[in-house]
Amino acid sequence: MSETWLEVAPDAEFGPATLPYGVFSTDPEGAERRTGVAIGAYVLDLGAAARALDAPYAEQVQGPTLDAFMAAGREVWDRVRADLQRWLGDPAFEAAVRPHLVDRGSVRLHLPFTVADYVDFYASEHHASNVGRIFRPEQEPLTPNWKHLPIGYHGRAGTVVVSGTDVVRPSGQRKPPTEPAPLFGASVRLDIEAEVGFVVGTPSPMGEAVQVDDFAEHVFGVFLLNDWSSRDLQAWEYVPLGPFLGKSFATSVSPWIVPVAALEAARVEPPAQDPEPLPYLKGAQAWGLDLRLEVYLNGHRVASPPFETMYWTAAQQLAHMTVNGACLRTGDVFASGTVSGPERDQRGCLLELTWSGQEPLVLPDGTERTFLEDGDEVTITATAPGPDGARVHFGEVTGTVLPAR
Structure with missing residues (x-):
């Protein structure tokens, strides 16, 4: 539908091509x-x-x-x-x-649905490579398994909140490099991760894997997601089992769910995958998506991450998270991981944008940021191609940082 008796322009926010x-x-x-x-x-x-x-x-x-x-x-x-x-x-x-x-x-x-489970992936090769160079400068940036399977972690469903909900700065253990033992206190390296989320509608039985080409039969819709991250808590805790308290304090989601059917014109071939994925990660349908994200810090645009560069697709992520027989439930959320592109202004988190604080981000008003300060407001928006030249709009996900309690 390109026209409506409401006289909404085809390229207007939430025009007739979207209907979220x-x-x-x-x-x-x-x-x-x-x-x-x-x-x-x-x-x-x-x-x-x-x-x-x-x-x-x-x-x-x-x-x-x-x-x-x-x-x-x-x-x-x-x-x-x-x-x-x-x-x-x-x-x-x-x-x-x-x-x-x-x-x-x-x-x-x-919050538009009851969140059942929450899984977050790590699907951008640009993001994973940058993080590897930051944390392991003397080693290969990608871990040996990265191009063989979509890496992810199981998050906390109870702290998924709708856009506009304030986010309290988390506290926990952190170990500065100059200290002989860990300290307890408020995080000083609070970050965001600009991501795309997917919500399951149709469940699947336990013990049965979902195929890549069955993605659209199970996934109800797509939305924006900010995976707030405490880099100092995360750095101390993540060996050997991965993210925990550095991630679980809050995840913000946009309130409007764009149906998968609205994204037909945005489907593209994903980047070439080498080595060739195992058979369960291959399908006949292309589920790369041409989404254009924008990240704003205190009203200033700081990044424009391109989702079409994501190495692992959402359909592959869904297949991988069920290949061991794990069932799907209505309301299961899985997220893409940080969306980052090859250019500096396409990096979807402050860890990359400031190279772990070594290159402060200078905002147009003259202020600088390495990581988030109390009172900072972060907004993520996105659009995608729609039919007949229209644009599909995702609205926004916004959150403001409050001091630790």
Whole structure:
């Protein structure tokens, strides 16, 4: 759908090419949560519109979360999107639909689904190579297994928060190089990681692996994610089992979930993989995605990471995280890992942008940053190509750093 009776421009934020799903409220307490669809300056109350038009899935799209809708599966997802395109594109539906439109500026947005599990990957070769050069300057930047499998860690689902939620600076053990023993205190090397997240709708049985080409049958949608990271806590704790307290204190996600079907025009071939992946990591469909991220620190753009450069695709990540027989559940989240490109202004975290603090980032207002300071606000946005020259918009994920408690 490229046109709508709402007169929303095809390239407007949340134009008719996107139609993302979220959960909103209009009451002061945020108690009456409803499923919504963003369209231009409005949010469509999807449950109310579905009831008014006697849609068979009306009960599944009412809210207060997207859980029931996500669990309904691909056939229902496709039916809802097709109906939305008809309702918003055909003037014959205006009288029935318009009463259920709410001004987008007046709503409060909530975490759109119940997070079941959270897995974070490490899929950018540029990011992994930079991190390797920073931490292991005398060794090969990539670990021996990196090009054989998508590396990841299991995160903490309970601290995934919606955009706009403040993030308290974490405390924990850290060991400065000049100290003989670890210290306890607030992190002094707080960082962000600009990532893309994916949420599972259709579950899978325990003991059965999901194939690469079944990605779109299981993944409901795509969103933006900020994997807040304490580099000093992480550096002391990560040997031998990897990230723990340096990551688990907060993960921020954008409130609007872009359906996979909206990204057909953004699909591209991923970078060539050498050595050739094992058979379970190969498929007939290309699931590289041409997403353009932008990272802002206190309102200043500091990076523009290109997602199309990611070495491992989301479809390969899904196949790998289930190849041992681990099941999928509705609401499982998996994230791409930091998105970074080959150029300096394409690096998706401060660790890379400042080369671990050795090259401070100078902002346009003259202030400098190596890592985040209290009061700093970080915002990540993204767009992707849509049909007929339109743009698909992901909205934003924003968080502000509060002092340690």
